[in-house]
Amino acid sequence: MAIKAVLSRQKIAKQGAIAQEIQFLKTALKSLCVLSPILGITWSFGCILIITDNIVIQYVFAICNSLQGLYIYLVYCLYNHKVKDANRKYNNKAKNLASQKDLM
Numbered sequence: 001m002a003i004k005a006v007l008s009r010q011k012i013a014k015q016g017a018i019a020q021e022i023q024f025l026k027t028a029l030k031s032l033c034v035l036s037p038i039l040g041i042t043w044s045f046g047c048i049l050i051i052t053d054n055i056v057i058q059y060v061f062a063i064c065n066s067l068q069g070l071y072i073y074l075v076y077c078l079y080n081h082k083v084k085d086a087n088r089k090y091n092n093k094a095k096n097l098a099s100q101k102d103l104m
Contacts (some may be wrong), residue, residue, distance in 0.1 A: 015072050038064075 045061040048054075077083050 034075055035072070039069060042068060 042061065042064040045057055045064060047056055049061060
């Protein structure tokens with residue numbers, strides 16, 4: 001009976017690890033799908049610059065390349081649920097502290 005309980009606990013632990021790994025893979029795939037278009041578009045302009053010496057394409061490449069950081073910031077910081085929740089908690093805590101100071 002005890003052996004069966006130990007084996008079932010190990011099986012549950014393995015299933016939890018597998019579920020956690022699947023969740024990690026889903027997150028990585030989502031990140032890849034979000035970042036690939038913006039990085040691919042930018043560097044396709046960069047590859048075109050090898051063939052041609054067009055000033056418009058140079059400007060488009062420079063603008064797209066400089067906006068990559070902003071895009072990554074927006075996607076992974078501002079639109080991330082964990083960051084939103086932490087920011088909401090911080091703002092609520094700050095409001096509570098401000099209201100407590102007003103009461104004193």
